[in-house]
Amino acid sequence: MIDSAPLLPGRQPFLDDSVICLAAPSFALSPRDGQLRGTGVDGFYDQDQRLLHTLRLLVDDQEPEHVAYRTEGSREAFFQAVCRSSEDPTSAPWLLVTRERAVRRPDVAVTEPESEAGSGDVVLVQNVGPAAARFTLSVVAATDLADVATIKAGVPAADIPCELGEGLAPEVRWHSPRDNSEVVLRAEPAPLNDGALEPKITLDDHRPGLAEFRWELLLKSGEEWSVRLVVQGKATTVADYPVPPRQPAPWGPVEVTGHERMAALLTKGLADLEALRLAEPTASADERENQFVAAGCPWFLGLFGRDSIWAARMMLPFGTELARGTLRTLAGRQGRRHDAFTDEAPGRILHELRPTETRHGDGLVLPARYYASVDATPLFVVLLHEAWKWGLAEKEVRLLLPQARAAMEWVAATLGPDDLISYGKGRADGLLHQGWKDSPDAIRDAEGRRVDPPIALCEVQGYAYQAAVGYAELVTALQDDKKQAQVWLDRASRIRAAFQRSFWVEEPDGRRYPAIAVDGAGRPVTGRTSNMGHLLNSGILQSEEEHRAVAEALMSDGLRTPWGIRTRSAHLAGFNPFGYHGGSVWAHDSAIAVHGLAATGFVDEAATLLDGMLDAARHFDHRLPELYAVYANSRFDRPAPYPPSCRPQAWAAAAAALLCSAMLRVDADVPDRRLTLRPIAPSRMGLESPYAVRGLRLGERSVDVTVDLHGGAQVSGIDTEEWRIDA
Template structure:
């Protein structure tokens, strides 16, 4: 196989996306959907259109401005010099307005002019479909257009799993081998623009679909801050999250957040849990939907083929088998995750603290019992006292924590760790879950809490003995233990997830904080996944040097909870420094290059955007900056860490249960909390 024929994953850092789950459109910055790479209209996990290119009199419009105009909308403006009047000024304009809704994409094409005489031309839209699965597109494999069928006012494509109908009122429709051309002969006069339109409706057999409720499950707060980047980040992030709302066919009345577009546009246990958890200060409805959806497919049996075990929370849901590089093959319902079960318990506990109704919490207690039991009876495969993982099939995920790439767990010298692997943050999640579960059992009058407190205490003691290391820069927590029980010595961001979980004492938290904000870990745009001192470090290495938005945000919240305001501020400011470089849509991950090393953070070319836990990180910054803490009486306490990372801050619309609050914090750390009427 030559270099020219090797399939390559398409890049997407410079593409525009417009979405309303489970539909999405990926196009070039000028709005054109070209027949290449990721470009296309997608519904669920099928590319329903692989091309939608506009021409006027055979010429491509010349874009002058383009971008999103609101949730699910996009507009591109282009000049039409092929039919323009004389002179240097552009006097004929095409405005392409796109609207995305679940299962439907519509476009209005408006031609206007400022010429002395009317202008005329033939406007065409060439559309094509390959009915290709998203995963095929991701692998960069070649695809072939499917021949369309003519309808009364458009064309249609269909196969066993998808039905796609394009309508174009008033258009002349010509079918060719590569698709169809929709054509209108237009004349626009000064002051009298002319508009035509077309749309595509799609139906795809899928496990996940759009939720029925049109409004999001969270409050949208009003944010005022001395650092104006924060309000802009929150606004953009919450709008993006609205487009990721989904439901599953096995829990159709519940809503969760899809992990991210385009590759992970479905339910992921870990990702959906973290996104809901970070959004808790805006309401508990999303957390309730996420918890219920995942409980509906909680494991009931031992099945090595799917990695299912009794009580285990799933990793991901797809409509068909997922095939990837290196022989990877995952079943449609896959449980290969070591952390989602503990994180499910943590979300339930935190949602209860943030005011989720007692009846809703009680209804989930059977799932809580099963999840806790999984941690004790199934989470430790090799019997060493730590939760670990190892793929038993040979074609599942080799790494099953959030850093799930094949080379993510490695020694300082670049050697890969051998499994079973016990990750440091997984022990912290389990410790926090056991204590949180015990609190829930006590609060709801159920027995068994002391067992879980004792279990957590024993885990904490074992952790302190095995996971701590020292180097020339001082103490730090190993990323993992390998199959031999040896502490893998890379300095990595995983230790940031330990903060605030209770598995560290205050001195240990301070030691971790020092390492997180050191120059080898903090890029100035956030927290690197791997220290620059490691042999395997690379600023664009997926889990070995890049900055992951949510990873940094989790560390920020933990640092603030630990009272380490200065260190929390360093990392929070890093995210705010990065945000404008991505038009305030912080992607899944980006380069670990330092501030000053180039014009900004390097885009990771295949990073998903929007990504649920990345967008939810904007609310995590609010939580940390205000030191938010829900109270047992339904109130809200605020203890902002000092020094302040963003100056004065006022947030109106925070929620605890059914109550709304306004919190105002001064740069010096004084806070005033007011319950809204």
């Protein structure tokens, strides 16, 4: 029996060359030859747990030679291999081996026959030699049933012993006593010569947990045979944990014509978001689901407040149903009490939800429900307000106003005497930082010195300001509560004034930029970073001069690259193009900057960055990764992958929608029947013909926009007598 290689201890596995099949919460990762050898992150997964780490295909105890692979959508991959004989002087293969992998969501009705339900592989072998061939085909399998956090930390886990199953088809079963999770690998062989072909199943006495299915085959020339390998698991999860969605994606079809790169990016992004969907459990199949998108595969395939909110915000021009599902899902888990271990507090919005408590290495221990984010709570209110503007039904908004009020009360309680919203030092084994840049070294000054909490982040002040103003508008319009609205408008003014006092940094040449943060002593943390891009659309900047200062800083040599905005300027000490938050380029972060620049009138800057991001996507098969690296002063003419990053990742996939919105410079106010369009002219994006976007949603209305060569917009799908169109 062939043994598989161990995990490389202590290092996060790389993913950039992995073939990923995804249908959340299930996925599979493998090298390009499709073999699962028990190394790195290889395996079939479900609910944050690895079901199999080894599924190795052998012919006469040797691996076939890999030829090619391709993916089909997000869920399927096809691998081709051959077997050659050293006795054949032509080196022509005598056996063709095809492996078809499909990942399907568990417990969901499928249209395939019963035998085709479940994730797994179909192996097809065909004798293409001139004579009959006798050979063995075997499949070696093993698992550790490890959780994703353990794998991410590069911590080896012991294999689980296995036993023969008792099903009608040949099967092997692994069961973990530590959490009662289990997995079954079932073989469903096709008949051969009109007879059943049962495998010999061997369990390795020297390595408990390693199982082998072996078939002795005799194929005539031109004859083929197949076996289906079905992987089914059962994981232990917390109560009311999200489930695979039963209903279609909560957005309609969207089409871009006349701009091929944008069309390709948006098509791939929407497909990735579809694969990342999860839903709240419902009582009946007919009940309307609350769907949201998981943060990313494989490390964050679950509900993450900040990530799911941002993805829903970016998707608002294509429908409000994803926002509705995201808001309701988070509202149901809003904090109600104070808990030091989970960081729960009344009104606080969840940071992340896992099936079980997770240990991430380096002493980091996170509970299944964890609330330690400083930005998810104001962003929840921002999303509710923006969804209302884009046409979320008034009754749906009203139902969520109590949760919005509780969230704003948390914001009020978190504001310090300096009128800034900040976070302090949490428990020693929890997250150090609570913004989107949450790695331990994410907050550093211009000299590269690490700055630890208490911290007030610049973008969080913008979110809090935007939430306060938006909430005031909501309670005025829907509750006629002008007194409460004024309370929040006053608080917004104080947040804005505090931002003005605390965050602006002036350089020796007189140029200014907002600091990434203010430390516990009230000092701005110097050094240009990408966080300031989030301020452009928040309303917290007071003047055109301040907007211009941010635009110029974002477009400066240290931050701007040909393919996006760096998280930290290359001119600062400690810059690293592969630093997670210390110099890499994040897709969503750059897209937010593009959108903010376009919305505030810096059209040429927005068009330049938009072109660069579309070019970056081209180097990644039109899928923007979570983050990537751009070398400083390098002749390397493309962005480099950040190998451990998620693929796909929710706000990177949704960045395609935000870039499309930035291209149209679109804004909506459905309650007031107003649509604003200031499209970027084709010539500014290197196009020589008009472009169009079909499938924008204004409430229940589907709207198409066509942009002529000069940037003029024509709109169809709404009554111009009822609506005011500013174009």
